[in-house]
Amino acid sequence: MQGFDFILFGATGDLAMRKIFPSLYQAHIDGFLPSIGRILATSRSAFNTEQFIEELSSKSKIHIKNCVDKKWEEFTHGICYLSINLNDEKDFIALKERIGDKSQNIVIYFSISPEFFMQACKNLALVGLNRDNVKIILEKPLGMDLHSCQVINNEIAKYYDEKQIYRIDHYLGKESIQNLLILRAFNPIFASLWNRKHIDYVEISVFETLGVESRGEFYDNTGALRDMVQNHILQILSLVAMKIPPNLDAESIRKAKLELLKALKPLGDENIAKDVIRAQYIKSGNFKAYLAEDNIKENSQTETFVAIKAEILDDNWRGVPFYIRTGKRMADSFAQIVIQFKNKESLKPHSNKLIIHLQPDNQISLNLSVKKNGKTMKCEEKDLILNLNNTFIMQPYERLILDAIEGNQASFNHKEELEVAWAWVDPILENWREHKTPLYFYPAGSLGPKESFELIKKDGYEWHNF
Structure with a gap:
């Protein structure tokens, strides 16, 4: 170097x-x-x-x-x-x-x-x-909405070219996320199955057991949608669903992510009412309510949990739902991507799923149906696990700082990516500001509001927890 x-x-x-x-x-x-x-x-x-x-x-x-x-x-x-x-x-x-x-x-x-x-x-x-x-x-955060993000980007552009600007998202430095493109690009099994013909749905979850801790003033003006969905989760979604470019260089990866984000189905009030859930944690056991946390405004409507059903309007993914959720003060801390593969009607409920664990474990597991031991032909589910924890793991900030020193922008956000993501999120924020959809509640230390389970259950699915 x-x-x-x-x-x-x-x-x-x-x-x-x-x-x-x-x-x-x-x-x-x-x-x-x-x-x-x-x-x-x-x-x-x-x-x-x-x-x-x-x-x-x-x-x-x-x-x-x-x-x-x-x-x-x-x-x-x-x-x-x-x-x-x-x-x-x-x-x-x-x-x-x-x-x-x-x-x-x-x-x-x-x-x-x-x-x-x-x-x-x-x-x-x-x-x-x-x-x-x-x-x-x-x-981050680069703005609180599309307009403020554009103001920041445009002002900085007066002094620095885009090739000099590295917008950091530490999730993109995680080993499992870095592995995602390699997994998709260089394994023919997955490359051939990574489309609407073979995938039933995709789930992205990021849960934290922590509450807002000492970040009350910041968080109350931000909320889960801005803090997690607009940047981290939409970046993960873009890497899961983007077309794999011929070369995995910075320009090609960023162009492919941008193309994918532009293909997200826009959310109007009707979609938001049925496909977006926001909620706030309330007192449960030894956990206090969000409204009782330090530096939180009285009767705050800030969401600490979000679940969304998203769709991608391109030929590769049309009709495949992408379920995303994130929350604070949850029952457990984990971040994972679940790829649920389709199966023939006659073989249901047996179906395979690929689970990419981002945290706390750094591993990839493939859920398979296998024969039970003994004198039987009945099936059971077993996981084929690739454990990456036993190898050298570079921490996200270390990797990204070194990438910046070396001039590699592949794992950093282009300004257009952030602006397109804000354009998709803004209608949800506007809907909430005008109180067009309700704020739900969930007990601190739980798996979220019952409405989030109903969101995915109405399509015949259920969340994969832990």
């Missing part, structure tokens, strides 16, 4: 301490960061480098498994700190002087609120930190 300068805005923030620095440390001990690379941490805090390293050690090391002190000292030796006010041009002049003119590969990570993106880009451009050798990584 070529040398680099990695500049992190928001270096004292929670994301930086929990994910970004532990990932950089892991890349260092894995041998993926070259010794000629430099890390420059910045924030508004008035630290010097020594004080920042003390802060980093106290807040970041606890998120690293088996942190070795000698390796940590070696890693932090290459970090320097600079206090920067994002609105002060003089601070950006100081940043440019600290970097110097010799660097050929500069990566700037915006671990800051999107409201500061545009001012930061403007000031970076003023000091020449927008030339071709500069790349920027943008954290």
Whole structure:
């Protein structure tokens, strides 16, 4: 890998301490960061480098498994700190002087609120930190709807070309997601079956046992649809259903995802009424209600659970339902993709399903009908499991940061992908703002509202749990 300068805005923030620095440390001990690379941490805090390293050690090391002190000292030796006010041009002049003119590969990570993106880009451009050798990584959320997303994208585009912009979605860095395209492209069995002729339905679930925790103010203005569906889940859906391009390079993958997202059937009020469920968790046992969480508005209508039946209007998937759901304060934490294959009417209810487990397990299982042991010809279901946990697993942020340093955009979002996804989600948000469909409720620690089970049951299916 070529040398680099990695500049992190928001270096004292929670994301930086929990994910970004532990990932950089892991890349260092894995041998993926070259010794000629430099890390420059910045924030508004008035630290010097020594004080920042003390802060980093106290807040970041606890998120690293088996942190070795000698390796940590070696890693932090290459970090320097600079206090920067994002609105002060003089601070950006100081940043440019600290970097110097010799660097050929500069990566700037915006671990800051999107409201500061545009001012930061403007000031970076003023000091020449927008030339071709500069790349920027943008954290979500990019907007709260289509219009605000376009405003951010258009303003940033004044200073950086699209090829310089890396919009990060950590789900795309997960090993199982990275495996999905390989599984589809290089296994003739699945390649030949991956269409409406052989697939009955597809299910994508992302559940968390956690509530909103300390993120109440952010979450109450965001909700599950914006926080999970618009970005993570629609990205997963696009990788499941997109046409496999001849080459798995960044441009081809992003073009295929965009084509798929444009083929999603638009949702009007009639569709939303019957195919979209929103709900909020209520008190159950030792779990308090969402409305009792810290920094939640009184009588808030914010959804903590969403289930949607989606359809894709192209020849490969027409008529195949895609069921997606996500929720907080659920009975268990897991993320999975279920591909339910069709079977002959005479052989029902026996049918195979492929389950791609994203978390907590990193594995792929194929559910098969096999003969029961003994003097019988009756069937039972068994799973053929490919366990990826026993191999080296690179963490999502580590993989994506290294991809950005290397200039590989394959696992990052193009602006058009996000805008098309917002265009699909916006009618749902508008419907909810106008109270055209109800907010349902579910007990904290459950599998969601009964209405979500009815959503899939009316089509003759049921959710696959755990």
